[in-house]
Amino acid sequence: MRAFLLESLEQLRDHLAAQRPLFTPQFAADSSEPSWLPLSHNTPSVAIEQPLLPAYPAKQFFFPEREILFRFDGTDFKETLPKPAPQILFGVRSCDLCAIAYQDQFFQQDPYYQARRKATLLVGIDCQLPCEGGFCPTVDAGPFVRDGMADLVCHQQGDHWLLITQTSEGEALLEGLDLKAAAEEGITQRRSQEPQVAAQFPSATHIERGIQRINQSQVPAELWQTMGLQCLSCSGCTSLCPTCSCFTSYDRPVDDGFERERCWDSCLYDAFQREASGHNPSAAAGQRVERFWFHKFSDEYIKTFGRYGCTGCGRCEKTCPGVIGVHSVMKRISATP
Amino acid sequence: MNGLMTPQLIRISEIYDDGEAARHFTFEPVSGTRHSARPGQFFTLAIPGHGEAAFTYLSLPDAQGRFKALIRRVGALTSALFECGHGDLIGFRGPFGNSWPLEQLLGKRVLIIAGGIGLPPLAAVTDRLSTDGNTPVGLIYGCRSPAEQVLKHERSAWHASMPILETFDRPSNKGQLTGTPLDHTQQMSAKLGGSPEAILSCGPEVMMNAAARHFIKNNLPPEKIWLALERRMHCGVGECGHCYLGSSTVCTDGPIYSWQQLIRLQSQTTA
Amino acid sequence: MDADRDNISRIIHTICPFCGVGCGIGLRVEQEKITGVEPLTSHPVSQGKLCAKGWSTAYAVDPIDRITTPLIKENGSFRPASWDEAYQLITEAFSTAITEQGADAVGVIACARATNEDCYAAQKFARAALGTNNIDHCARICHSPSVAGLRQTLGSGAMTNSIDDIEKADLIVIFGCDPTENHSVLGGRIIRAKMAGARLLVVDPRLTRLARMADLHLQLQLGTNIALINGLLQIIFANGWEAAEFLNERCENEAALRAKVAGYPPKRVTAITGVPEEKLIAAARMYAKADRALLTYGMGITQYTTGTNNVISISNLALVAGQIGREGTGINPLRGQNNVQGACDMGALPNVFPGYQEVAQQTSRDKFADHWQKKLPENKGLTSLGMTKGALSGEVRCMLIMGEDPVVTDPDQHHVQRALEALDLLVVIELVMTETAAMADLILPAAAFSEKAGTFTNCERRVQLIQPAIAAPGEAKPDWQILGELASRLGYHGMDWPNAEAIFNEITALSPLYQGMSYLKLAENYGLQWPCNEQAPNGTPLLHRQQFSRGKGRLIPVSHADPAEMPDEAYPLFFTTTRLHYHYGCGSMTRKSPLLERETPSGVLFINPADAQALAIKPQTKVRISSRRGEVETRAVITDEVPPGTVAMPYHFKEAPSNRLTNTAQDPVTKMPELKACAVRVTNLEEASQ
Incomplete structure (x- = not known):
């Protein structure tokens, strides 16, 4: 791990973009909607005013919403592994980086995921301000980038940036940039600053208490049913959740046979577990809502992943039409006697 | 060589009907690549254009790599499979999942309790235990009616080496046993020379749960009761999420669970 | 992931193509394919949320199954053809029918999913190029009674307030x-x-999700809306809970209404509707005494032979309680399709030009004739069901259907199929091979919403821009362009627009509702709500604030009438049709999603546990549903969502078409068929084998 001084974020970004295709959160189509978009060589360098939380986390770069697994050409099954060109994701916030680390582990043996993942270098960015609905400090997912979660990390210090290398691949990308090594105290200062930024986040006692109640099985079944009634099975939470990974697959006809496509699924859908016989072990919406939050907050998963399945990004709250995103649910859970 | 998600071709080498809308299929390898499997494991079959589904081994791969499955026509994929004939090539992936705990069963008095279509997942382990010579094993097979019974050939083969009781909700003639499998455990214990020391069960969840509770009440430890569960298994490798059961995935941690494990998993959520 | 990916990966902001809510979506385009959808947090309607349909938009427009060239049917199967050949064939058949029998021998069905520009082109094509007012679309079978009813009482047939x-x-x-x-x-x-x-007050025969969440649920018998509302009005007047000042100043005909509803005392209303008296009183009090009560309604009001009167009684209720003309109040019909409001606004209806300017009025005819440089027909046009009836009688010989699937969505499927078969020529403009397209003599490939520019108008009258994200597959093109080219072949050159914006400019020139709009202004404002003109340059979120569009709000007394077909000995159950969250219309878009398709495979019958028990029906039991018009086989889902004595079927599935059963009995005013109620018999098909 080494640290350098960086004059501006744009300097690093444009240097990296000259080497490989680079994706970074940008406002799409002259709007105020941040999306993951390629940095175009054709447009002049855009200034980065603040780190943006894009609508989607970064998961679709490795686990795309729809992906062909294999083809059947009429005689045999042919695996179709992706052959991705190297790329860089720039400006990934800590919550989304923690989710990438979580999915790296979940998809450890998945060749499709791993092919895309191995072709990608991650440039993380430390968040200096709380974002709307975000609670990463409560679930140990931010606000600063955790060690080992990115190839490079950018950290603002006054009018300049601290650039920390976390992998040799990341450091190799810096070749050609004439950077001054940062003083040790810059790094110490970063460490001591994180609690101060974390302290600016609004109180999240409802999340803490909710996690406790879920793990002590103290949530009444009726409350799950009541909240289940509010689940419109839209799949918004599972689409935007950075750690959600459920998929289904189906055969699509193509010219000379079929291809098997896997696509994102949602455990909130009624038929997610329905068997061919019609039997459904999770037929009640309340069961499915409970399952979703169990999967995000049960201690059981810490054994495997070293952390909760929730990284505190708050996207589910924003996209849930039924008012059962993370804050709404945890407030109700924590309010039960 | 295809990886995790991509099937390899196998050939349907034999087909015959057995029971209500159920059919025996024998499969053989196409490319000469054979695989081995343990009793209780499962595999998936893919029919291009119709997707993929999970099935249990009725018999494990033999020296030529041939294995069998009993398949019931219930949905789109099995309907397509029933359209297939002798010699047709389809896709295969497997084996997946855990297996019956053979090492803990050998030499013990083992009672196998099957309900309806729950018999096939128990067939390979029954084969193994009934020919062990050292393991007293008995089977109680419960069905709604005689028409629902499957594995006629297998059952008549087992009859030679082990006690079998067959019972029905609605028997078709007077000589047949009536009631649930649990109504006949005393009779089976007598044949086995004592109360069972291990239970293996597969069938409707209501039946399996009742059986587990019955033997718990009779002082059998929960870690000596094993049940084979059914869930919508899809990918077989614990990724797609469909077969969750509490914090476990049935396709990798199961399909065989001890009652002890199940109690724990069921206590994780309220449902 | 290729090196040049950065040039082709993008997000295009547009409007969801499904229902009338009009959510904002970003279409993700990678390598010239739409690979996903992003919600838009800044969109005023959807605010970062989408439904299951919206999230699956990428499947709906998947190039798989798309029709990419004109297709001509020969010996029962389709072969690709050139546009020239297709246009030639259409021109000949339409011209022959017109020459031999007059222009009313041909007709056009526009589409509530197409853009305003497409719908405008469709009605102009019918009126100016063909010379007939035979132009209609599926609003006929959803909200034509809203348009007709609210125009009589308020002067404007749209949602009065905003989402x-x-x-x-x-x-x-x-x-x-x-x-x-x-x-x-x-x-x-x-x-x-x-x-x-x-607080929530739900009036519905079904125990819906919102009914379960409601403070009060009035679970009335199917088809008793008017009795119920008259009953509520009787209670309101009897207790002096009416908004007296509002009635005096802004409404007319109060005495007649009072006299009518006096005949609906609680006891009688309870007998008709099955709703207990105390609930009627509680509901009347709740609504009349609320500070701001917003009323919203759907097909459970309109799809009856009394559809227009049902809408009128809704209006009576809101006027008497003074719950209209202020924020947080109003009468708010929920429009079904993404652009059914726009298709109506565009005059894709037999009786009105764009902006609801009456065909029957000489001044409007002159205005449009002048602008379009064509003498326009005076004859009253046929409705969609009129056209299918006309096809059977030989009165109508050629039809052009733009993106609708009446074989699945219209009542009495057998009747529709016979009618379409009887035509000399059926032309269908479509994305995919629907049931209706399969019956066509000729299919023309259309561009999807993601492949063209234009505007959709949502249920709150918000006109919003859509943007092309990718090129149309093969030779597919926007409907307006197809219609324009066809018009030229027929000798009418007033439709040679260079682009969609040119059409929109023509619309704003002719329709006072859209007068103050332009593509630029729409882009700047996330759309604008009509009326938008000099008086309201930024649009109108709230209608009828100072006075009603027609001046005074008119109270019109209406009477309860039973549905045309009531359960009897032969057909003992009430049958109603419903919609499912996961599907949209005939399912031609939503059923392309493997997820949505999995959710409810090929149709279901919803039946109450009590009725199921009486028929020995278990979950998933195979059942036959028969009515006087036909029968359907499907599987049973047992649920207390439907009350005892009533069964329900979603109408999306061609495998189990509920419209084989439904009644064509019509609302006399709008010809709305009674899709919400008829009588059926349910047979358990597995009972015999057990």
Whole structure:
């Protein structure tokens, strides 16, 4: 791990973009909607005013919403592994980086995921301000980038940036940039600053208490049913959740046979577990809502992943039409006697 | 060589009907690549254009790599499979999942309790235990009616080496046993020379749960009761999420669970 | 992931193509394919939310199954053809029919999913190029009674308030619909309002999701809306809860209404509707005494032979209680399709030009004739069902159907099929091979919403821009362009527009409602709500603020009437049709999603546990449903969502078409068929084998 001084974020970004295709959160189509978009060589360098939380986390770069697994050409099954060109994701916030680390582990043996993942270098960015609905400090997912979660990390210090290398691949990308090594105290200062930024986040006692109640099985079944009634099975939470990974697959006809496509699924859908016989072990919406939050907050998963399945990004709250995103649910859970 | 998600071709080498809308299929390898499997494991079959589904081994791969499955026509994929004939090539992936705990069963008095279509997942382990010579094993097979019974050939083969009781909700003639499998455990214990020391069960969840509770009440430890569960298994490798059961995935941690494990998993959520 | 990916990966902001809520979506385009959807947090309607349909938009427009060239049917199967050949064939057949029998021998069905520009082109094509007012679309079978009813009472047949007003109301009344299923994002706004303290009053024969959440649910018998509302009005007047000042100043004909509803005392109303008296009184008090009560309704009001009168009685209720003309109140019909409001606004209806300017009025005819440089027909045009009837009688010989699937969505399927078969020529403009397209003599490939520019008008009258994200596959092109080219072949050159914007400019020149709009202004404002003109340059979120469009709000006494077909000995159960969250219309878009398709495979019958028990029906039992018009086989789902004595079927599935059963009995005013109620018999098909 080494640290350098960086004059501006744009300097690093444009240097990296000259080497490989680079994706970074940008406002799409002259709007105020941040999306993951390629940095175009054709447009002049855009200034980065603040780190943006894009609508989607970064998961679709490795686990795309729809992906062909294999083809059947009429005689045999042919695996179709992706052959991705190297790329860089720039400006990934800590919550989304923690989710990438979580999915790296979940998809450890998945060749499709791993092919895309191995072709990608991650440039993380430390968040200096709380974002709307975000609670990463409560679930140990931010606000600063955790060690080992990115190839490079950018950290603002006054009018300049601290650039920390976390992998040799990341450091190799810096070749050609004439950077001054940062003083040790810059790094110490970063460490001591994180609690101060974390302290600016609004109180999240409802999340803490909710996690406790879920793990002590103290949530009444009726409350799950009541909240289940509010689940419109839209799949918004599972689409935007950075750690959600459920998929289904189906055969699509193509010219000379079929291809098997896997696509994102949602455990909130009624038929997610329905068997061919019609039997459904999770037929009640309340069961499915409970399952979703169990999967995000049960201690059981810490054994495997070293952390909760929730990284505190708050996207589910924003996209849930039924008012059962993370804050709404945890407030109700924590309010039960 | 295809990886995790991509099937390899196998050939349907034999087909015959057995029971209500159920059919025996024998499969053989196409490319000469054979695989081995343990009793209780499962595999998936893919029919291009119709997707993929999970099935249990009725018999494990033999020296030529041939294995069998009993398949019931219930949905789109099995309907397509029933359209297939002798010699047709389809896709295969497997084996997946855990297996019956053979090492803990050998030499013990083992009672196998099957309900309806729950018999096939128990067939390979029954084969193994009934020919062990050292393991007293008995089977109680419960069905709604005689028409629902499957594995006629297998059952008549087992009859030679082990006690079998067959019972029905609605028997078709007077000589047949009536009631649930649990109504006949005393009779089976007598044949086995004592109360069972291990239970293996597969069938409707209501039946399996009742059986587990019955033997718990009779002082059998929960870690000596094993049940084979059914869930919508899809990918077989614990990724797609469909077969969750509490914090476990049935396709990798199961399909065989001890009652002890199940109690724990069921206590994780309220449902 | 290729090196040049950065040049081709993009997000295009547009409007969801499904229901009338009009959510904002970003289409993700990678390598010239639409690979996904992003929600838009800054969009005023959807605010970062979408429903299951919206999230699956990429599947709906998947190039798989798309029709990419003109297709001509020969010996029962389709072969690709050139545009020239296709246009030639259409021109000949339409010209022959017109020459031999007059222009009313041909007709056009426009489409509530197409853009305003497409719909405008369709009605101009019918009126100016063909010379007939035989132009209609599927609003006929959803909200034609809203248009007809509210025009009589208020002067304008659209949602009076805005979606934002849901969260300004302290009482939300949901009449005959389940917005959480069909208009989920709007339904979610209702849930949000409820969570924030608003009360919910649900009037529905079904125990819907919102009914389960409601403070009060009036579970009335199918087809008893008018009796119920007259009963509520009787209670309101009897207790002096009416908004007296509002009635005096802004309404007319109060005495006649009072006289009529006096005949509906609670006892009688309870007998007709099955709703207990105390609930009637509680509901009347709740609505009349609320500070701001917003009423919303759907097909449970309109799809009856009394559809127009049902709408009128809704209007009576809101006027008497003074719950209109202010924020957080109003009468708010939920429009079904993404652009059914726009298709009506565009005059894709037999009786009105764009902007609801009456065909029957000489001044409007002159205005349009002048602008279009063509003498226009005076004859009253046929409705869609009129055209199918005309096809059977030989009165109508050629039809052009633009993107609708009446074989699945219209009542009495057998009748529709016979009618379409009887035509000399059926032309269908479509994306995919629907049931209706399969019956066509000729199919023309259309561009999808993601492949063209244009505008959609949502249910709150918000006109919004859509943007092309990718090129149309093969030779597919926008409907307006196809119609323009066809018009030229027929000798009419007033439709040679260079682009969609040129059409929109023609619309704003002719329709006072859209007068103050332009593509630029729409882009700047996330759309604008009509009327938008000099008086309201930024649009009108709230209608009827100072006075009603027609001046005074008119109270019109109406009487209860039973549905045309009531259960009897032979057909002992009431049958109603419903919609599912996961599907949209005939399913031609939503059923391309493997997820949505999995959710409800090929149709179901919803039946109450009591009825199921009587027929020995278990979950998933195979059943036959028979009516006097036909029969359908499907599987049973047992649920207390439907009351005893009533069974329900979603109408999306061609494998189990509920419209084989439904009644063509019509509302006399709008010809709306009675899709919500008929009598059926249910047979358990597995009983014999057990």
